[in-house]
Amino acid sequence: MLRTPIYFTLCVVWLSMIHTMIATAQNDATERLSVYLDCNQCDQLHIRTELNFVNYVRDLSQADVHVFITRSNTVLAGSQYELSFIGREELDGSEINLVRVVSPDASAEERRAMINDAIRLGLAPFIGNESDTDLVSVSYLNRDEVDSEQVLSKDPWRHWVFNLYGGDFELDLETNRTVFDSRWGFFADHRSEKWKGRIRPYFNYDLVRIQREGKSTVRSSISRHGLDSYLIRSLGPHWSAGIFLDYVTRNDRNLKHLITFSPGVEYSIFPYEVATRRAITIVYEIGLYYADYFETTIFGEDSEWLPRHEIDATVALRRPWGDIFSGLEGSQYLHDPSKQRAEFFARISVRLFEGFSLQFESSFEMIRDQLSLPSGELLLEEILLQQRELATDYSLSTSIAFVYTFGSKFANVVNTRFF
Numbered sequence: 267m268l269r270t271p272i273y274f275t276l277c278v279v280w281l282s283m284i285h286t287m288i289a290t291a292q293n294d295a296t297e298r299l300s301v302y303l304d305c306n307q308c309d310q311l312h313i314r315t316e317l318n319f320v321n322y323v324r325d326l327s328q329a330d331v332h333v334f335i336t337r338s339n340t341v342l343a344g345s346q347y348e349l350s351f352i353g354r355e356e357l358d359g360s361e362i363n364l365v366r367v368v369s370p371d372a373s374a375e376e377r378r379a380m381i382n383d384a385i386r387l388g389l390a391p392f393i394g395n396e397s398d399t400d401l402v403s404v405s406y407l408n409r410d411e412v413d414s415e416q417v418l419s420k421d422p423w424r425h426w427v428f429n430l431y432g433g434d435f436e437l438d439l440e441t442n443r444t445v446f447d448s449r450w451g452f453f454a455d456h457r458s459e460k461w462k463g464r465i466r467p468y469f470n471y472d473l474v475r476i477q478r479e480g481k482s483t484v485r486s487s488i489s490r491h492g493l494d495s496y497l498i499r500s501l502g503p504h505w506s507a508g509i510f511l512d513y514v515t516r517n518d519r520n521l522k523h524l525i526t527f528s529p530g531v532e533y534s535i536f537p538y539e540v541a542t543r544r545a546i547t548i549v550y551e552i553g554l555y556y557a558d559y560f561e562t563t564i565f566g567e568d569s570e571w572l573p574r575h576e577i578d579a580t581v582a583l584r585r586p587w588g589d590i591f592s593g594l595e596g597s598q599y600l601h602d603p604s605k606q607r608a609e610f611f612a613r614i615s616v617r618l619f620e621g622f623s624l625q626f627e628s629s630f631e632m633i634r635d636q637l638s639l640p641s642g643e644l645l646l647e648e649i650l651l652q653q654r655e656l657a658t659d660y661s662l663s664t665s666i667a668f669v670y671t672f673g674s675k676f677a678n679v680v681n682t683r684f685f
Contacts, residue, residue, distance in 0.1 A: 299393055302329035304586065307337045312378050317385055319393070324671055327620040330357055331392050332586055333385060338542040340457070344370045347381060348542060351388040352586065362388050370427060429453035442477040462498040462508075488518045503537040510551065519655050520638045522560045528553020528574075542584070549578045561640040572637070573600040588616035588623070597635070605635040621671045628664040 299320045303310055314322050323329050332352040340346050345368045353360030366384045368377050432450035451468035470490040477483050492514035500506050512526040530551035536544055555572040562568055580593035592612040599605040609631040617623045636657060644654050 299389070300328060300330045301389070302326045302332050303335075304333060305335035308335060308381055309374075309378050313382060313385065316382050317389075320389065324674075325621050326354075326586065326617060329354055331389065333388070334586055335381070336542040336584060340367060344368050344372075345377070347384070349381075349384050349388055351392065353392065357392060360392070362391060364388055425456050425458045427453075427455045427457075429455075442479070444473070444475040446471075446473040448472075460500050462496075462500075464494065464496055466494040468492055468494070488516075490514070490516045490518070500538075503539070504534050506532045506534075506538075508532070510553070517560060520559050520561055520563070520640045521557065523556070523558040525556045526553060528576075541582075544584070545580070545582045547578075547580055549576075551576045557638065559638060559640070561642070563637060564639045564641045565637065566641075567637070570637075574598065575600060588614070590614050599635060599637075605637060606632075607635045608632045623669050625667045625669070626665075629662070631661040633658055633660060 300323050301320045302323055302325070303313060304326070326332060330353070332350075332354060334350040334352060336348050338346050338348075347366045347368070349364045349366065351362040351364075364384050364387065366380055368380055372380075430452050434447075434449035436445075436447040438445040448471045449468075451466060454465040456463040468491065470488075472486075472488045474486040475483060476485075492512065494512055496508055496510045498506055498508035508530050510526065510528050510530065512524075514524045515521060516524075528551045530549055532547055532549045534541070535546040552575040553573075555574055556569070557567075557572060558569040559567065574597060576595070576597040578593060578595045581590060583590045590613075592610075592614070594608070594610050596608040597606065609629065611629040612626065614626045615623060636655065639655060639657055644656075
């Protein structure tokens with residue numbers, strides 16, 4: 267009977283110790299710098315694991331510092347990361363910007379290490395205003411070490427990068443159904459400060475075979491092969507000009523051969539150097555098409571030359587409050603102005619308030635230029651298996667979604683067990 271109070275007392279003491287430890291850990295976490303990590307192309311689990319001297323919060327409104335990271339391709343097919351450290355709340359008005367370049371042959375681990383080092387450096391001044399300054403130290407390489415690491419040998423490839431792909435094969439087998447999809451091709455890209463070029467042959471083949479009980483087998487094969495190529499010359503911070511030469515053959519679009527040659531010019535309202543964060547561009551192209559058809563078209567043509575021009579205007583913004591990518595495209599055949607096409611598209615993601623973001627995507631296309639439509643009636647199998655293009659006046663697609671997250675503001679814990 268006398269032991270019960272002792273056990274009860276020990277339990278109370280034990281629970282009190284646990285509560286004190288949890289409260290101490292929570293207070294320690296609360297005192298640390300709160301960081302909102304905004305990077306779609308970073309290994310965020312790795313960052314939160316390795317850089318655990320700050321608190322990572324789930325929403326921008328809860329942060330002391332907004333770490334905003336964007337990525338673009340360099341002229342040698344590497345990657346350039348732009349990192350902005352934007353102070354908020356009591357740190358409002360403070361901002362640090364860093365740029366880091368990763369070579370195309372860098373491993374994933376080297377890429378992660380570079381980003382982590384840049385984040386450490388960018389956060390250091392903000393942590394200097396906090397109580398946990400003993401968690402971070404900054405060291406500097408001497409000038410000789412820096413210079414030796416930045417010396418680049420002469421490029422034997424003359425800024426050309428090659429990429430051969432052919433592993434995108436998919437096979438789906440069932441008792442009465444076989445589906446086979448394949449993609450393979452080749453990239454040859456050239457990028458320098460003044461020139462940008464590409465040669466890309468590609469091959470796509472899809473097969474669907476359905477065995478109907480007591481009836482003949484339905485078989486559909488769609489081939490889409492072609493060549494994309496262009497050569498673009500920089501004309502300054504706002505202008506560029508290019509030449510485009512393309513070839514395509516598609517049996518589902520009644521195109522035995524389609525050859526396109528078109529020069530074009532582009533104007534960028536903002537300088538190209540800030541294009542990863544904001545860009546408003548206008549492109550005009552005028553060219554000549556040669557089309558050779560598998561079957562006679564509804565206009566009675568087996569082959570024809572088609573002069574055509576096109577104008578595109580696009581807006582791309584990536585800001586701390588969200589992303590916008592939208593544009594308007596229009597094209598017209600010069601031999602018959604009534605044969606035209608116009609498209610409006612928009613992809614928008616906006617943070618409206620704490621924990622709530624709205625995502626909207628829409629595309630509307632007015633179609634008046636289906637010159638390759640074959641004459642004659644279409645079979646039901648051809649329609650269902652998408653072997654033939656259908657006549658249409660428009661195409662509309664839209665989607666809207668919202669995300670609302672609430673609960674603990676901290677996102678420090680990383681647990682990779684199972685999933």
